[in-house]
Amino acid sequence: MEYGSIEREIHIEAAPEIVYEVISTPEHLREWWPDDADLVPVPGATGTVTFGDPSAPDAKVQPLTVVEADPPRRFAFRWVYDEGVAAAPGNSLLVTFDLAPSGGGTLLRFTESGYREHGWEAAVLEELYRDHVAGWDHFLPRLVGYLDRLVSAP
Numbered sequence: 001m002e003y004g005s006i007e008r009e010i011h012i013e014a015a016p017e018i019v020y021e022v023i024s025t026p027e028h029l030r031e032w033w034p035d036d037a038d039l040v041p042v043p044g045a046t047g048t049v050t051f052g053d054p055s056a057p058d059a060k061v062q063p064l065t066v067v068e069a070d071p072p073r074r075f076a077f078r079w080v081y082d083e084g085v086a087a088a089p090g091n092s093l094l095v096t097f098d099l100a101p102s103g104g105g106t107l108l109r110f111t112e113s114g115y116r117e118h119g120w121e122a123a124v125l126e127e128l129y130r131d132h133v134a135g136w137d138h139f140l141p142r143l144v145g146y147l148d149r150l151v152s153a154p
Contacts, residue, residue, distance in 0.1 A: 003129040005113035006136055013105040014147045016072035022147055023097045023108075024075045032142040035059075039077075041069045046087075049079070063087075067094065074098050078114075080128075090117050093132075110140060 012019055022028040024041035029049070036054045039047025045066045052059040064079040065087040076096040078087035085091060098109040115129050 003115045003125050005111055005115065006129075006133055008108075008110040008136065008140055010108045010110070010140060010144060011102060011105060012108055012144055012147050014151045016099040016101055016106045018151060019099055019106045019108060019147060020072040020075060022143065022150070024069065024071070028146075032146040033139050034062075039064060039066065041066060041075065043067060043069055065092075068096075072099055080118075089114065090119070093118070110136070112136065 014022075022032070026037035026039055026047075029037040029039075034049035034051055036050040037047070039045060039049075043066055046063060047066070048061050048063055050059050050061045054061075062079050063081065063083050064077045066075075066077050068074050068076040074097065076094060078092040078094050081087045081092035093112055093114040096109075096111045096113075098111075100107045100109075112132060115125055118125070120128065
């Protein structure tokens, strides 16, 4: 296995404008991905996503930096980098959501890349990659389910 990037394509029965809002704003992110999110969806903005109870000492807080915000076509951010360090290629992972109209909905192309460029030891790289594959395989279907509920709500 190369551990270079994670890629998924998902068809969502919602307009790109709605999908974009759900993947880029804290109030929607909290519904399908992290337990808490604090970010402004503009390029260069920094924020955090938190997994676990934000008030608990074992909560995992990840800084992130918005790289691209082009509604309703693309939202991208860097994460998994050391706090206090500016996110850049080689020290972080890049998550990209590309959205394209498809039928009455949206084709979402998801990519998380930067694993090999980070310079982790092989065992650390493999463990982190497998952990993120399992994570995205859990969270992306939650995104679809949340969007389904959102667009079908009266």
